[in-house]
Amino acid sequence: MITNTVLVLVLPFVMFLFLGLAGVKMPRKTAGVIGVVGMLITTVLAYWVAIDYFMHHPGHEQISAEVDWLNFTPKLVARMGVLIDPISAMMLVVISTVSLMVHLYSLGYMCDHHGHAEKGFQRYYSFLALFTFSMLGLVVATNIFQMFIFFEMVGLSSYLLIGFYYSLPAANHANKKAFIVTRLADLFFLLGIMILTFSTGTFDFKELVGLGDMAASQRAAGTMDGLTFLGIPAVGWALVFIFIGGAGKSAMYPLHIWLPDAMEGPTPVSALIHAATMVVAGVFLIARMFPLYVLAPMAMNVVAVVGAFTAFYAAAVACVQSDIKRALAFSTISQIAFMMTSLAVSADGGQLVGGHEAGLGYMASMFHLFTHAMFKALLFLCAGAIIHAVHSNENDKMHGLHKFMPITSIAFLIGCLAIAGIPPFAGFFSKDEILVACYERGLGWGLWMSMVAGMTAFYMFRIYYLIFFWKKHEVHTEHEPSDQPWTMTLPLIILASISCVAGFLPFGKFVTYNGEVLETHMNWTVAGSSVGIALVGIALATWLYFKENPKPERMKNAMSGLWEAAYRRFYMDELYQFITHKIIFQGICKPIAWFDRIFIDGFFNKLADLTGNASFAIRRVQGGNAQSYVFVYLLGALLLAAVTGVVILMI
Amino acid sequence: MESLGNIIMYVIIALSIIVFSVMAVTTKKILRAATYLLFVLLATAGIYFQLDYQFLGTTQIAVYAGGVVVLFVFAILLTHKPGHNAEPITSHKKAQGILAAVACVVLCGVALFSFGRFCFKTLGGGTDVPMGKLGMSMLSTGSDGYLLPFEALSVLLLACIIAGVVIARRR
Amino acid sequence: MELTLLMYLIPSLIMFGCGIYGFLTRKNMIAMLISLELMLNAVDINFALFNRFLYPGKLEGMMFSLFAIAIAAAETAVAIAIIINVYRIAKNVDINQINKLKF
Numbered sequence: 001m002i003t004n005t006v007l008v009l010v011l012p013f014v015m016f017l018f019l020g021l022a023g024v025k026m027p028r029k030t031a032g033v034i035g036v037v038g039m040l041i042t043t044v045l046a047y048w049v050a051i052d053y054f055m056h057h058p059g060h061e062q063i064s065a066e067v068d069w070l071n072f073t074p075k076l077v078a079r080m081g082v083l084i085d086p087i088s089a090m091m092l093v094v095i096s097t098v099s100l101m102v103h104l105y106s107l108g109y110m111c112d113h114h115g116h117a118e119k120g121f122q123r124y125y126s127f128l129a130l131f132t133f134s135m136l137g138l139v140v141a142t143n144i145f146q147m148f149i150f151f152e153m154v155g156l157s158s159y160l161l162i163g164f165y166y167s168l169p170a171a172n173h174a175n176k177k178a179f180i181v182t183r184l185a186d187l188f189f190l191l192g193i194m195i196l197t198f199s200t201g202t203f204d205f206k207e208l209v210g211l212g213d214m215a216a217s218q219r220a221a222g223t224m225d226g227l228t229f230l231g232i233p234a235v236g237w238a239l240v241f242i243f244i245g246g247a248g249k250s251a252m253y254p255l256h257i258w259l260p261d262a263m264e265g266p267t268p269v270s271a272l273i274h275a276a277t278m279v280v281a282g283v284f285l286i287a288r289m290f291p292l293y294v295l296a297p298m299a300m301n302v303v304a305v306v307g308a309f310t311a312f313y314a315a316a317v318a319c320v321q322s323d324i325k326r327a328l329a330f331s332t333i334s335q336i337a338f339m340m341t342s343l344a345v346s347a348d349g350g351q352l353v354g355g356h357e358a359g360l361g362y363m364a365s366m367f368h369l370f371t372h373a374m375f376k377a378l379l380f381l382c383a384g385a386i387i388h389a390v391h392s393n394e395n396d397k398m399h400g401l402h403k404f405m406p407i408t409s410i411a412f413l414i415g416c417l418a419i420a421g422i423p424p425f426a427g428f429f430s431k432d433e434i435l436v437a438c439y440e441r442g443l444g445w446g447l448w449m450s451m452v453a454g455m456t457a458f459y460m461f462r463i464y465y466l467i468f469f470w471k472k473h474e475v476h477t478e479h480e481p482s483d484q485p486w487t488m489t490l491p492l493i494i495l496a497s498i499s500c501v502a503g504f505l506p507f508g509k510f511v512t513y514n515g516e517v518l519e520t521h522m523n524w525t526v527a528g529s530s531v532g533i534a535l536v537g538i539a540l541a542t543w544l545y546f547k548e549n550p551k552p553e554r555m556k557n558a559m560s561g562l563w564e565a566a567y568r569r570f571y572m573d574e575l576y577q578f579i580t581h582k583i584i585f586q587g588i589c590k591p592i593a594w595f596d597r598i599f600i601d602g603f604f605n606k607l608a609d610l611t612g613n614a615s616f617a618i619r620r621v622q623g624g625n626a627q628s629y630v631f632v633y634l635l636g637a638l639l640l641a642a643v644t645g646v647v648i649l650m651i
Numbered sequence: 652m653e654s655l656g657n658i659i660m661y662v663i664i665a666l667s668i669i670v671f672s673v674m675a676v677t678t679k680k681i682l683r684a685a686t687y688l689l690f691v692l693l694a695t696a697g698i699y700f701q702l703d704y705q706f707l708g709t710t711q712i713a714v715y716a717g718g719v720v721v722l723f724v725f726a727i728l729l730t731h732k733p734g735h736n737a738e739p740i741t742s743h744k745k746a747q748g749i750l751a752a753v754a755c756v757v758l759c760g761v762a763l764f765s766f767g768r769f770c771f772k773t774l775g776g777g778t779d780v781p782m783g784k785l786g787m788s789m790l791s792t793g794s795d796g797y798l799l800p801f802e803a804l805s806v807l808l809l810a811c812i813i814a815g816v817v818i819a820r821r822r
Numbered sequence: 823m824e825l826t827l828l829m830y831l832i833p834s835l836i837m838f839g840c841g842i843y844g845f846l847t848r849k850n851m852i853a854m855l856i857s858l859e860l861m862l863n864a865v866d867i868n869f870a871l872f873n874r875f876l877y878p879g880k881l882e883g884m885m886f887s888l889f890a891i892a893i894a895a896a897e898t899a900v901a902i903a904i905i906i907n908v909y910r911i912a913k914n915v916d917i918n919q920i921n922k923l924k925f
Contacts, residue, residue, distance in 0.1 A: 625917070625918065626917055626920075627744075627845070627846050627847075627854075627917060630845060630846060631747055631751055631846055634751050634755070634842065634846075635751065635754070638751075638754050638755060638758050641758055641762075642758055645758075645761070645762055645765065649765060657825065658825065661825055661829065661830075664833070665829070665830075665832070665833045668833040668834075668836070668837055669833055669836050669837075672836060672837045672840035672841075672860055673836075673840055675840065675844070675856060675857075675860065676840045676841070676843055676844030676847075676848070676853075676856075676857055676860070677844075681850055681852055681853055684853055684856050685852075685856060688856050688859060688860070691837065691860065691863065692859075692863060695863050695866070695867055698830060698867055698870070698871075699870060701825075702870055702871070702874040703874070704870055704874070704884055706888075707870060707884055707887055707888060710888060710891055711866075711891060714891050714892065714895050715859075715863070715891060715894075715895070718895055719859065719894070719895050719898045722898055722899060722902055723852065723855070723856065723898075723902070725902075726852055726902040726905060726906060727852055729906055729909070730852070730905065730906065730909045730914075730915050731915075737848070737849065737850055737853065738849065740847045740848070740849075744846070744847050745847055747846055747847070748842070748843040748844075748846035748847035749843060751842050751843070751846055752839040752840070752842040752843040752846075753839070755838065755839055755842050756835055756836070756838075756839040759835050759838070760835065763828070763831065763835075767828065769827065769875070769876055770826060770827050770828040770831070771826045771827070771828060772826060772827050772875045772876065773824040773825065773826055773875075774824075774825055774874070774875065775878050780881065780884065784881075785881070788881060788885070789885075795881065797885055797889075800885075800889055804889055804892050804893065807893065807896055808892065808896050811896035811897070811899055811900050812899070814900050814903070815899045815900055815902075815903040816903075818900065818903040818904055818907050819902075819903035819906050819907060821910070
């Protein structure tokens, strides 16, 4: 099993090197097909590993193998290895599935309407393989240090893929923004790692947290008891910092600003990285360290509050966006916030909540991660098909596409039903578990998240209606929009099927915080109310957006301030601009730059000038000017003659 | 008591050497410089004749005035457009040149007057060097023989001819 | 009035000074060569003078002048060959131009 896992890692990396180095020598399509085949093999291996693990290890113990990499001190060794446990096995499945779908889909998407592959096709597949490698490496990391390395690598491949169209200024700005914001967050992650390992003396997940091993976590946390800052133990701070790192990748408020811009990348990339896999790295990180978080109530509360607020904020913004990819991006932020909140509400005051269903939130979060990856990738790939057909991201260029693209329309509808939480689609089950977990923590949490779930249903159906119905489609491109080639349609069908049935997986049997089977019971009150509120959201969306009517316009005018604020994402980008440009650049950087220029540089410039002037003064000695040589020579000769004469006269 | 003709000859020679030397290095037109050089060289030949070194004077005229100056003129005509004036000399360079020249002249003058008991020797008569003697000494060895320098010089001349051809040949 | 050695040495000295001045100031390489010839010539005169005035019976000084004239002619020929070659490359005969040879 370990061998297979290593193979799962090695294969994408080899594909990355091969396509990156040899790709330009081969036809574009060939490179793409090789990429897809490589990914197919990787996927088969990943499924094999996962099935092997879940079938043959009913105790769900952690299986790992590692080699020493850096020996800092005899006690503190950075290792590289693979670790298989329920969540990493599940993540292997999720990542490889979505990645395979995206690889296949890109064969069609990255071509123009004549079927010619775009420039940089090989580079694209090479980067996709790099991303897949990094993400797989992240989930099987045996220690927090290795995880950090792969965290950086997914950031890098995300940067490369967002900036795939590097000649577009918007893409360049977007990838810089993504990289800088996530780097800033990763700085805190690194700080957290340092604080954590400073006292515990280990990077290893097995020693730190085990598999839901509260005793081990207690030990790890206990080593830091003596250290406090502002009355909060150091482990709390470490975990908060680590959460900030995760929040950067997972686009939690207020570090979410890069994700909407990241939609400048090709749509399949958005589906893979910015919807299904990389953005859940933060959730995965918290899940990995879950027992430690349980023991640090302050950190857990931070996660919960940030998650709950982000869920609402992103849902509110998503309600008014006109760019479908951006709307989907905010929906992603909101859904990830659901997962975060779900993780966080499963503990309170250092204890797991929920009695015999303890750890339900953890299970629900992972379940939602799984289903969300499937249906959000589906939604993004549908959006890609639509964009490919109409050459625009704006929904006013779409409208009424149902007649032209029936398969895409149905797939998108399935995605919407899944995310809205309508049974029997996948999202219903996972979201329901999340809401149950929230209600167990407290009524307020439950009500708040239920409201966000309703908003989710509303904005998803708003997008759906504005794309596929609203009014008759006006063809504004040279071709009529139509369903796309099989390479793009097949992934839609596969993902739609998964979204239909994934909810029936007995997830509690497989993925729980401590590896023990968690029997879940349908909580009919919560399920009924959540379906009810989802239906209300859908009904509202249908009433407002199904057919062309002036109601949305009237509403917009009635609440123009609120609408504008939401459309501009509550001015978060402007706030960032203000802080970075006005306060940091003007207030701090400029004086520092001035000091640097005048004093530091000035000193060295003076030194350099001095040397320069001195050299300038004596350079004629070796100037290559024959006449000055002769002059000097002559003076020397005369001097010698004069001295000789004087000496002779004196004798 | 020297003959008046000799003195007049001396004055003419001395004046032309001084004047044409100065003009040769100060004129703007390079071809004129070569011409003034020719006059200086002829005047020099005059000194040799006055010293009764007829063969030396003849050589001076034949090799210098006849050979070298013609070489100069050719070179000038090959490398300069007609009517081309040299750029004016920068003042600091001029000062440098004057300084060096004056220093040199002053030093030599001082030396002359310091050691110059012999400076006021006058020209004795009748030491004409017959051509035969000259020829014999050039081709003989021994205390008055110059065979070795003569041969060395002939090798040098050969080397120079070859070098001149090799360097100036168009590649 | 007698013609003394000094009276011959003075024009020769001035000729030498002129040669130095010209060699140091002229940019044109042919003009520099002319100045060089002036200096050589002054030296030749001195050899002949000292021989004639101080050692009338000997031939060394005169011989030296003779050889010097021959060598000067050879040197001039080579120098002019070089100058013409430089002219072919640099299209002029400025002494400032040939410091490009360094590179």
